[in-house]
Amino acid sequence: MYPAAMRNTPPPQRERIFFGYVATVCVVAVVITALALPDLQHHIGRSMDVYWVLAGFAVIGDARPVTTPGGRSSMMVFPSICFTFAILLMWGFAAAVVVQTAAVIVSSTQLRHRLWRAAFNASQYAVSFGAASLVLKMSSGQPFAPGGEPGWVDVIVAVAAASVWFVVNYALVTAAVGLRFGGSWWQIMRRSIAFDALTTGSLLLLAPVLVGAERASAALIPLIIVPLIAVNRMARLATEQDRVAKTDPLTALANRTALMSEVADQAAVCTQRAATDGNDHHFALLVLDIDRFKYVNDALGHEVGDRLLVEIGRRLERAVGDENLVARLGGDEFAVVAPAIETLSDARDIAGRISVILSVPVVLDGLSLDVGGSIGIAMYPAHGGDFATLMRHADVAMYDAKMRGDAVAVYAPEADHNSPARLSLLADLRGALVTPESTEVAFYYQPQVEMASGEVVGVEALLRWHHPEHGLIDPEELIRVAEHSGVMRLLTLRVIDDVIAQLAKWRANGLTLRASINVSVRDLHTGEIVDRLADRLAHHQIAPEQLQLEITEGALMADPRRVLTTLQRLDKVGIALSLDDFGTGYSSMQHLRRLPLAEVKIDRSFVLGMVNDSDDEAIVRSIIELAGALGLRVVAEGVEDDRTRRLLLAAGCHVAQGWFYARPMPADELVGWLGRYRPPQQLDWPVAG
Numbered sequence: 001m002y003p004a005a006m007r008n009t010p011p012p013q014r015e016r017i018f019f020g021y022v023a024t025v026c027v028v029a030v031v032i033t034a035l036a037l038p039d040l041q042h043h044i045g046r047s048m049d050v051y052w053v054l055a056g057f058a059v060i061g062d063a064r065p066v067t068t069p070g071g072r073s074s075m076m077v078f079p080s081i082c083f084t085f086a087i088l089l090m091w092g093f094a095a096a097v098v099v100q101t102a103a104v105i106v107s108s109t110q111l112r113h114r115l116w117r118a119a120f121n122a123s124q125y126a127v128s129f130g131a132a133s134l135v136l137k138m139s140s141g142q143p144f145a146p147g148g149e150p151g152w153v154d155v156i157v158a159v160a161a162a163s164v165w166f167v168v169n170y171a172l173v174t175a176a177v178g179l180r181f182g183g184s185w186w187q188i189m190r191r192s193i194a195f196d197a198l199t200t201g202s203l204l205l206l207a208p209v210l211v212g213a214e215r216a217s218a219a220l221i222p223l224i225i226v227p228l229i230a231v232n233r234m235a236r237l238a239t240e241q242d243r244v245a246k247t248d249p250l251t252a253l254a255n256r257t258a259l260m261s262e263v264a265d266q267a268a269v270c271t272q273r274a275a276t277d278g279n280d281h282h283f284a285l286l287v288l289d290i291d292r293f294k295y296v297n298d299a300l301g302h303e304v305g306d307r308l309l310v311e312i313g314r315r316l317e318r319a320v321g322d323e324n325l326v327a328r329l330g331g332d333e334f335a336v337v338a339p340a341i342e343t344l345s346d347a348r349d350i351a352g353r354i355s356v357i358l359s360v361p362v363v364l365d366g367l368s369l370d371v372g373g374s375i376g377i378a379m380y381p382a383h384g385g386d387f388a389t390l391m392r393h394a395d396v397a398m399y400d401a402k403m404r405g406d407a408v409a410v411y412a413p414e415a416d417h418n419s420p421a422r423l424s425l426l427a428d429l430r431g432a433l434v435t436p437e438s439t440e441v442a443f444y445y446q447p448q449v450e451m452a453s454g455e456v457v458g459v460e461a462l463l464r465w466h467h468p469e470h471g472l473i474d475p476e477e478l479i480r481v482a483e484h485s486g487v488m489r490l491l492t493l494r495v496i497d498d499v500i501a502q503l504a505k506w507r508a509n510g511l512t513l514r515a516s517i518n519v520s521v522r523d524l525h526t527g528e529i530v531d532r533l534a535d536r537l538a539h540h541q542i543a544p545e546q547l548q549l550e551i552t553e554g555a556l557m558a559d560p561r562r563v564l565t566t567l568q569r570l571d572k573v574g575i576a577l578s579l580d581d582f583g584t585g586y587s588s589m590q591h592l593r594r595l596p597l598a599e600v601k602i603d604r605s606f607v608l609g610m611v612n613d614s615d616d617e618a619i620v621r622s623i624i625e626l627a628g629a630l631g632l633r634v635v636a637e638g639v640e641d642d643r644t645r646r647l648l649l650a651a652g653c654h655v656a657q658g659w660f661y662a663r664p665m666p667a668d669e670l671v672g673w674l675g676r677y678r679p680p681q682q683l684d685w686p687v688a689g
Contacts, residue, residue, distance in 0.1 A: 578597070604658075
């Protein structure tokens with residue numbers, strides 16, 4: 001029984017300690033073996049034929065070792081233990097060690113183990129047999145030797161010797177694994193001790209049965225092969241079940257279960273190292289989402305999509321190397337645990353290698369498929385001390401990268417829409433939205449003025465949330481809290497219902513205005529918003545032309561195909577569309593050409609600067625000219641002074657809104673303000689409300 005995989009490269013200091021430990025075990029084994037070898041001929045002088053039969057089975061039995069469950073630091077169990085422990089019972093320590101060493105040489109050659117590893121394997125067996133032989137000396141004489149007559153006490157002593165053999169051997173191997181990989185020795189032992197005790201214990205306890213068979217006839221010894229096959233088969237089934245439980249069936253990568261186990265192991269390693277040297281130790285969890293994978297599935301079918309995932313898995317393993325674990329979480333999401341790093345820069349380097357290798361197109365059936373990925377990084381322990389926290393924070397970082405159009409992002413609390421504070425706010429917002437009598441969520445309306453005539457032609461509905469404890473919540477914070485959750489749907493329905501109901505109230509008082517409302521990315525991904533708008537407009541008998549939806553370029557870029565379908569349905573209903581924050585996106589010209597737009601709104605950042613910045617003024621003029629050529633209305637937001645108003649009017653802007661005209665106000669105040677309002681051209685200085 002010894003380590004089956006040693007994939008991590010330990011730090012130099014731990015590596016020196018590890019090889020010092022290996023050398024110590026080897027020296028002890030050589031010493032105790034050298035002291036016993038002179039008596040070897042005396043011990044095996046009897047029943048030589050039986051000895052060679054057992055020796056032959058021991059060497060042959062190690063042709064198919066069994067790997068125990070336990071991840072990357074798993075161990076192996078060799079059937080030779082059964083025969084060599086029987087030899088120990090019958091002929092003593094030296095005879096058993098000679099055969100066991102021969103079996104180790106054969107198996108190490110077959111498995112291509114390094115010399116130091118083969119030496120350690122043989123040595124830890126020698127020390128284990130030495131400890132067991134000391135226990136056997138408690139029996140009087142040599143009851144298990146050929147011709148002996150073991151009694152009940154002798155059998156109990158043999159079982160005790162087998163137990164000592166197992167404990168010593170398991171301790172030696174576990175210490176080696178702990179020094180090689182790091183981590184808590186107790187956790188390493190606990191991980192597979194039940195499986196190892198069952199398999200190795202069965203092999204050890206079969207040894208006295210072999211001795212009993214020899215008493216009757218050496219011809220009975222081959223029959224032990226049947227129970228050995230059963231033990232071997234049981235072990236292989238258990239190992240296979242463990243492998244299947246921790247392997248993704250499509251890509252053969254580790255799955256979420258294996259990833260969870262690896263993160264827990266690495267956390268334990270870092271904790272123990274920190275306790276040993278007093279320094280902080282780190283590892284990284286990277287979460288990767290493949291871009292445009294859905295389009296491959298939709299266009300080419302799931303079979304091609306599956307082949308693409310397999311190829312991506314292979315590329316990831318090549319990019320990160322054997323020292324890091326690659327897992328598939330499901331769908332087009334992958335994860336990487338990088339234990340052999342100490343800095344965030346190291347994690348970024350790994351993410352960079354992944355980005356580079358994914359930038360190369362994948363060729364399937366003659367088709368060149370461009371794939372890429374958004375990668376989120378979370379570091380232990382800075383970003384979490386357990387799997388669930390690290391996973392959630394890496395996920396947050398990945399979505400942050402995707403939203404910003406970057407390849408890689410590191411977790412930042414300000415990008416986390418699910419922090420405890422925000423979760424608390426989210427619960428409060430949900431409560432306010434589902435409580436009919438609640439007045440916490442309200443709407444303010446800011447007038448939009450036609451610049452040529454000075455007439456108020458519309459209003460923009462602006463959401464306000466008066467929290468009972470925190471006061472007025474910043475509108476941007478409110479949207480950040482809601483937009484990544486199901487509460488966004490409730491909020492959108494509230495906006496639609498309240499604003500259309502307000503239009504009906506104004507109409508009853510003889511006031512007809514166009515109201516603009518803002519919608520999110522999530523609102524445009526389904527057709528529910530179209531159905532809700534049409535239903536509320538019909539219910540209040542409001543003409544669709546009185547309502548306008550403002551959408552951002554970010555919403556359009558999130559999923560252009562689905563969004564375009566929703567916008568075309570809105571256009572058929574008769575609801576006008578406005579492109580908000582125009583000039584800040586990356587595909588404005590394409591949107592102006594393809595979308596059923598009625599107007600564009602110049603982003604306030606350009607409007608505010610146009611008086612003092614000639615570049616901003618040039619941008620504003622260019623947008624106005626372009627929109628005019630396409631027959632679109634232009635609205636400038638952020639008009640704060642008369643000089644800005646005059647520049648916009650001279651440039652041909654159609655509509656303006658801002659504090660120069662009026663601040664956002666509740667619906668009831670708007671009616672009074674309209675009664676006092678006079679167009680600014682008629683004033684030396686306008687009334688701002």
